[in-house]
Amino acid sequence: MKKIINNPETFVDEIIDALLLAHPKWIKAANADKRALVRADAPKQGRVGIVTGGGSGHMPGFLGYVGEGLCGGVAVGNVFSSPSSEQILEATKAVNGGAGVLYVYGNYGGDVLNFDLASDLADAEGIDIKTVVLTDDVASAPKERAADRRGVAGMVFAFKCAGAAAERGDSLDEVARICAKANANCRTMGVGLSPTILPAAGKPTFTLPDGEMEIGIGIHGEPGTHRGALQSADSIADTLMRQILDDLAAPKGARLALLVNGLGATPLEELYLLYRRAAKIIGDDGLTVAWSYVGEYVTSLEMAGASITVMLLDDELEALLDAPAHSPFFREGTRA
Amino acid sequence: MKKIINNPETFVDEIIDALLLAHPKWIKAANADKRALVRADAPKQGRVGIVTGGGSGHMPGFLGYVGEGLCGGVAVGNVFSSPSSEQILEATKAVNGGAGVLYVYGNYGGDVLNFDLASDLADAEGIDIKTVVLTDDVASAPKERAADRRGVAGMVFAFKCAGAAAERGDSLDEVARICAKANANCRTMGVGLSPTILPAAGKPTFTLPDGEMEIGIGIHGEPGTHRGALQSADSIADTLMRQILDDLAAPKGARLALLVNGLGATPLEELYLLYRRAAKIIGDDGLTVAWSYVGEYVTSLEMAGASITVMLLDDELEALLDAPAHSPFFREGTRA
Known part of the structure; x- marks a missing residue:
């Protein structure tokens, strides 16, 4: 195990300590155990609050x-x-500015259970809740069961679009509608080259022999759709993009946002090789890359690998991508 | 080898292709082989140009x-x-706005040779050149021979401070003075947990058994000062910070910029654990963390590991850190 950690038991709490220490102007703790964090300026009166969460x-x-x-x-x-x-309820109360709260999170059993429970608890406290469950991972279920898919890096676009709508003062219904549209317009496929080691377990979550790759892998190491010898960057991009674009079925001439995301251990250089091919495929298909995002946006600890996300744009979504956004981590895309 | 690449021979050129494709509003190629890249708005008339470069x-x-x-x-x-x-000369000519050009790069033999040659060539074309060679790696030579040290992640502060000075219209002498001060005020120490594999070689640049770490390692895998069993995050931070702060000898009450940099494969979570301890040590020493930077700023392909950089601040440097800066990659620090 090659990890720079202290005690696996306190791993998460130490990270939160560090974040609060490094970025006090950005976030504050909403509860005593610091597992509910909110914007330093929360609550924003009259604005919809957006709460996310996960492991x-x-x-x-x-x-x-x-x-x-x-x-x-x-x-x-x-x-x-x-x-x-x-913890979800604490975050909810702390961001509630009287205009309701939107829950946005990935489609995983534990998260669904706990956000639904929190929603009931918040209702009982008189806070309006709406929920959008993110389901952008093409590999995790066939198109006929798209609602069963897992949520992965497409969350970046859901957060960006919903966040911009909330910031400008849209209603809860509107923010939820926009967030659901962003999710519905996103498709993601990943590839893993090495497993993740959980700090507490100290051993890999799965095994993947050196020189092999797993196409369609999830961000917790969930099994993908194909395992085999590691292919070239172009070949990997071809495989991922073909499934993404077939599933998305964007009309000719459509404008797309393209996100090439690193899963943790893969260098930025390699992400740009995937971007290069993905952008070419999009152009060859008569579509346009209107926004480019390349970097680590949603990772899986030290997993080597990457994912590609495509979001089908319309004027409404493009305006929301274009709106200001800031956190110490969010890396703006580049408009073509 | 777990790399997402195509042909090792065209690795760099493909990355540059991708960058030009993804970020055309940001950079353009200055020469035919595209190995000299400049700001899309270069040259800035009447402003000092800054040229860097390296592997x-x-x-x-x-x-x-x-x-x-x-x-x-x-x-x-x-x-x-x-x-x-x-290639350096091509970049020089393309950024020359008539106010001279500053060369800023890390202290490595090949870079020194080629930048010096380029400086002579630029002189012959009537372009004023000044040079600041970066030497922030504490581990690479003792304090008495500080000019022999390698340049590593401290380059981020040198670029930021010199860049802000050039942007506001400072003279070549002033930009060079500020850049040299930023470098003189920086100290960096790294730790490596795994080697880097060069795409063309296909094998590790050095070996490091699983469960071991190398303190003081360079960003090309240059040998460090100590190799041994992997320690805890706190212990690693203690080791790196003690050498940094002893060498820097900042006066009590001094304000510092703190950069915890990932070398490639180390998760952001682990960088924050190092940040947490480093910030505590700085506080315990009667110093203040005035600016925080955490993330991947200068990497070594897929090397697992991190470095810590501290820059001693004064009012002039703080104002320059505070000035606007933007590239698709530069992640602003957070002011305390």
Whole structure:
């Protein structure tokens, strides 16, 4: 195990300590155990609050997307584990500015359970809640069962679009509609080259022989759709993009946002090789890359690998991508 | 080898293709082989141009720091190899706005040779050149021979401060003085947990048994000062910070910028654990963390590990850190 850690038991709490120490102008703790974090300026009166959450180990995933024009709060679980409903409720109360709260999170059993419980608890306290469950991972279920898919890096676009809508003062219904549209317009496929080691377990979550890759892998090491010898960057991009674009079925001439995301250990250089081919495929298909995002947006600790996300744009979504957003982690895309 | 690449021979050129494709509003090629890249708005008339350069494999190192309030141009070498003097000269000519050009790069033999050659060539073309060679790596030579030290992640502060000075219209002498001060005020120490594999070689640059670490390692895998069993995050931070702070000898009450930099494969979570302890040590020493930077700033392909950089601040340097800067890669620090 090649990890720079102290005690696996306190891994997450130490990271939160460090974040609060490094970025006090950005986030504050909403509860005593510090597992509910919110924008330093929360609550924003009259604005919809957006609460996300999930397991730790995906940085900048989840807590990195709390910020201006992004989410208002986050509930922070242990590594790859859902936060509790109480932690979600604490985040909810702390971001509630009287205009309702939107829950946005990935489609995983524990998260669904706990966010649903928190929603009931918040209702009982008189806070309007709406929920959008993110389902952008093409590999995790066939198109006929798209609602069963897992949520992965497409969350970046859901947070960005919903966050911009909330920041400008849209209603809860509107923010939820926009967030659901962003999710519905996103498709992601990943490839893993090495497993993740959980700090507490100290051993890999799965095995993948050197020189092999797993196409369609999830951000917790969930099995993909194909395992085989490692292919070239172009070949990997071809495989991922073909499934993404077939599933998305964007009309000719459509404008797309393209996100090439590193899962943790893969160098930025290699992400740009995937970007290069993915952008070519999009052009060859008569589509346009209107926005480019390349870097680590949603990771899986030290997993080597990457994912590609495509979001089909319209004028409404493009305006929301263009709106200001800021956190110490969010890396703006580049408009073509 | 777990690399997402195509042909090792075209690795760097494909990355540059991708960058030009993804970020055309940011950079443009200054020469036919595209190994000299400059700001899209270069040359800035009446402003000092700043040219950096070095080997590839350090992204966002070098080419990621071309941008507003940063460098004006970069010469891009092969992986871990110096760019040629011709490539440096092409970048020089393309950023020359008539106010002279500052060369800023790390202290490595090939880079020194080629930048010096380029300086002579630029002189012959009537372009005033000044040079600051970066030497922030404490581990690479003792304090008595500080000028022999290698340049590592401290380059981020040198680029930021010099870039801000150039952007506001300072003279070549002033920009060079500020850059030299930023470098003189920086100290960096790294730790490596796994080697880097060069795409062309296909095998590790050095071996490091699982469960071991190398303190003081360079960003090309240069040997460090100590190899031994992997220690805890706190213990590693203690070791790195003690050498940094002893060497820096900052006066009590001094304000510091603290950069915890990932070398490639180490998760952001682990960098924050190092940050947490480093910030505590600084506080315990009666010093203040005034600016915080955590993330991947200068990498070594897929090396697992991190470095810590401290810059001693004064009012002049703080104002320059505070000035606007933008590239698709530069991640602003957080002011305490």
